[in-house]
Amino acid sequence: MLNFVNDYSEGACPEVLRALVESNMEQLPGYGKDRYTRSAAERIARACGKPDAQVFFISGGTQTNQIVISTLLKQYQGVVAASTGHVNMHEAGAIEAVDHKVLTIPEVDGKLPAPALREFLETFWADANHEQMVFPGMVYISWPTEYGTLYSKAELTELHDICQQYEIPLYIDGARLGYGLVAPGTDVTLEDIANLADVFYIGGTKVGALCGEAVVFPKADAPEYFGTLIKRRGGLLAKGRLLGVQFDALFTDGLYTRISHQAIDTAEIIRKALREKDYEFFIDSPTNQTFVVIENSRMEVLRQQVNFDFWERKDADHTVIRFATSWATRTADAQALAELL
Amino acid sequence: MLNFVNDYSEGACPEVLRALVESNMEQLPGYGKDRYTRSAAERIARACGKPDAQVFFISGGTQTNQIVISTLLKQYQGVVAASTGHVNMHEAGAIEAVDHKVLTIPEVDGKLPAPALREFLETFWADANHEQMVFPGMVYISWPTEYGTLYSKAELTELHDICQQYEIPLYIDGARLGYGLVAPGTDVTLEDIANLADVFYIGGTKVGALCGEAVVFPKADAPEYFGTLIKRRGGLLAKGRLLGVQFDALFTDGLYTRISHQAIDTAEIIRKALREKDYEFFIDSPTNQTFVVIENSRMEVLRQQVNFDFWERKDADHTVIRFATSWATRTADAQALAELL
Amino acid sequence: MLNFVNDYSEGACPEVLRALVESNMEQLPGYGKDRYTRSAAERIARACGKPDAQVFFISGGTQTNQIVISTLLKQYQGVVAASTGHVNMHEAGAIEAVDHKVLTIPEVDGKLPAPALREFLETFWADANHEQMVFPGMVYISWPTEYGTLYSKAELTELHDICQQYEIPLYIDGARLGYGLVAPGTDVTLEDIANLADVFYIGGTKVGALCGEAVVFPKADAPEYFGTLIKRRGGLLAKGRLLGVQFDALFTDGLYTRISHQAIDTAEIIRKALREKDYEFFIDSPTNQTFVVIENSRMEVLRQQVNFDFWERKDADHTVIRFATSWATRTADAQALAELL
């Protein structure tokens, strides 16, 4: 059975696993005060071109979004996101559970369009009743998006400029950041992300780690006592080393982006086959997720040999499905899928 | 200056005020355990045709929505509402502040369309990922709606049936309930509301009272220790009599619906004039709110003599404005406005 | 039956009621933007000797505490209170419901002792693990306390100084403020309160109003968009006039303190009788609440003719009961009780 169902089917990439094994019996302070965590934070800060950046590690993406959003927003504010934003759709209400509304704007290609954002903000402030409404207090995007698409540097800059104008932070969810950074055609670097976002996270869970996300405050303006705030939300691991050791490995010798290439290379093998066989793409994604329209009976046949993700019904006879690759996808598996398509 | 800006510009209707004055020096137990509150609850239950109904009094509408919704929903659920629903737009995030998401469905004539609701629920339960999403746990509508429109008995019944099928409560926000009950052409009675809603509230603030809303559980299935839950949200008045006395008066000898007629009669005077003068209605409302499209220069002239509510920009040259009437609107004022139009 | 069970048994004092009646049909803006609310705020600011103070009106005490505390605390902070503090004991968890811990210190005479507060703060900051604890972020006291006792000006000053030193606000709950201001022997004025507290509220519900408390920020440093924050907690009345008109009356010609005298005068009649008849006082209160130890069989006899409040069991044969007076207590009733004792 070939497996393209998601990008978190395996454990850690070998170098990360080795780092865990090698450091295992070392006695280290708890709660992220160990040397690996410190080193990981420094390596990440340097990789971002922001040596003074503050970096924190949290075990999963939903928790990261929950903590970052709830600690940066003021009580009367909500977070603006595309209607398809992960925080809006697939986190079981985690943002509302910490008291904030997700203010949605219709997505285009999985992205939050800058003109729509600008209009939303203008309309809000022009509304005579806005003091009885939820104030837009932050903009959330993911890069890559839920649909695997990427904002260009120009698009990110435009969102950044709007946020600056309205004095609200731009937050980038980078659950799959590595796959965006090495995607063909992207003009965005990690340094760009660090320049354009007020806060962002570098995803580990989907890019080589067993668990863990690295939250970066490039301007070193994290909320006071951010560690306590993480603890209060149940997100502080006693053995903080588990996250520190993994990210220290991921940001040694460019491992993070190096392993990301495999996801893109295998995705390209699949997309090449799809194009050659005249499949209709649901959306044009350059990263590790490929969304394609498939005829239902064809899908049933494929299902015998391949695990993929059901995305949505297209019409009576067609379905949108997703093939996800990752750092762990074998080239041979991608080629095997290409032949089966 | 003529005033049609909203339906809460005056104090209490004379009979309600008199009841407050007459009972003022009576010594009564606190926290709603007084005889007026008990009597008001009984009168309301009888008026609903549900003598065993449980009735609670809360000082304002936002607080009522916040308490009812947060005590009826399970933690993993959200409340389904029309995109224009008051809980979604104009309560400053009060629902999210108590940890729940508002799941929105595009409105039609200010209403939540039953077919769209049905599709929303079907889609949710069919989604393989629904355990990571917010479950629809309650349906919220207002009657009349934010736009002054009314669901017919057939429409309410359809919503009720869908809720029954999915085993979730139907909650009706009746901030302006009185004005709906006496609107021309409505086929819905208070008894119908009590039969079709699992919980609803009868608005006092906008219909004759100084403050206060009456929450009705027609099936007497209020959450356990509902009074404690109100207290915990800061909604329990020490002098609960303030609400009890007012609602006791409002539900004596049909005062509540009797005073509601004046709002409709005066709104009809205005609408008749608008029709005669070929104004374009923004929406066709039979209750105390009238939404009309007005040419901007005409609006500026009118503004010299009339307070009305800005609703939204229609286009470069036109604006949607609202005239609101209430139990307190004088017939002469409505006639004066009719002439000015 | 004589009634001394609490201080919220009647409606409004006559002058307040008259103001409501006289302004009733005036058309006024909603949500506290009316001229009465503005006037009330100005009168209160002047009475506090702080003409620039910001004043807000909220319908009840629990809601006021909930809103003030949750908007002033940072997320990682809790509020320090005496173990007997109202916020700790009798608000159904309203502070925790808005996410904050009440950090308790054992009371002495119903008060929070300054030395214990100082030690608590010192210990917290000296604790190596304090980043995993709830930070003390505010000090809450009530004046008068739950037991009717009063902090002297020196005691308040000491608490104020400690708060200044630790850079946390001192919040005074003045649910019964009027009764403290006119109590025999107090050396504290409203101006002192305004000088020593960072935020406090002037209780209306128990001192002449139907409902309502006035929150005062003497330094005009209320949280941004405080009105929106009140709305979000369900505390903003559409007819904000209801609170504005009442407080405007209460702070015209010294009505607030004038009516407070009656509560003290009648309490003194009762206390004089208790002293003469050698009752044991449970606590020595100079305000409108009198706590006395009574032999159980004696209590049962008294209960036939008097409503009082059960406070707690003292021992097998004795009970602590409370007699509460208010602005509405008749001198004749106090004398009648004095004879029955």
Place this chain on the structure above:
Amino acid sequence: MLNFVNDYSEGACPEVLRALVESNMEQLPGYGKDRYTRSAAERIARACGKPDAQVFFISGGTQTNQIVISTLLKQYQGVVAASTGHVNMHEAGAIEAVDHKVLTIPEVDGKLPAPALREFLETFWADANHEQMVFPGMVYISWPTEYGTLYSKAELTELHDICQQYEIPLYIDGARLGYGLVAPGTDVTLEDIANLADVFYIGGTKVGALCGEAVVFPKADAPEYFGTLIKRRGGLLAKGRLLGVQFDALFTDGLYTRISHQAIDTAEIIRKALREKDYEFFIDSPTNQTFVVIENSRMEVLRQQVNFDFWERKDADHTVIRFATSWATRTADAQALAELL
């Protein structure tokens, strides 16, 4: 430098690490739907003597307490705990952050005394004002306690019986459960815990795992959609296997209790030395934590060679310190410490 500062200084025990390494490249479903997680749950259920028990895995202890307590309590309830309870003191307000009060009872030997609990519950229900108070809705204890002490089977049974009588669940925090189960003199087995608790968790972080706690509902009455509730609090790992694989190893061939012995054996070496050298024990603990009173100058000398935990000041000249051992403590290190004492 000898290290006895806490019980989470190392990574995972070798067998657990090996299981992670061996399963690393296996492709498994996410979110805890993998076969290791299923197997771990089954092994734990069997070890508890409750084959039908429901078992869930969460990454850390604070998050586990936060989720269990907030999903079992009703809104108007709080959790009863000893004043020294972890949830009360050292979780940065995580329980209040999810809206619930911790109702404290003074500890005795780090334990919640059954008679005090009984009196607390009786007093609450006898209080005429209890509807304005926080209802006791659950009892939280830890086993071992914060002080390393253990409730006997008789003590647990008494707490269980009180909870049964008041129809509230008994929740046992087993962050260090393994060390209690193998402590000398304990008469409590894992089966006893499963019989006497309504819900409990088996700590992994401090007993052999990199991270992770196993929540057990022995009566299989977990809240509906518990997985969604975990997700909503940010506690659901995409790679749920990380927890499943570890607990599957820990509950294979009795590994969990087997490794726990080392912590006790080494702690006994230390305690024997302390007794021989006439140290004063701060509290008599039979588990992996040893609290001892030490003369300050002696402490300073010791500090040169040993990491231990400062607990509290005893008096001007003495301090209470803690030595913690774990599954990873080397016998030689314990002996070295014994000689240094």
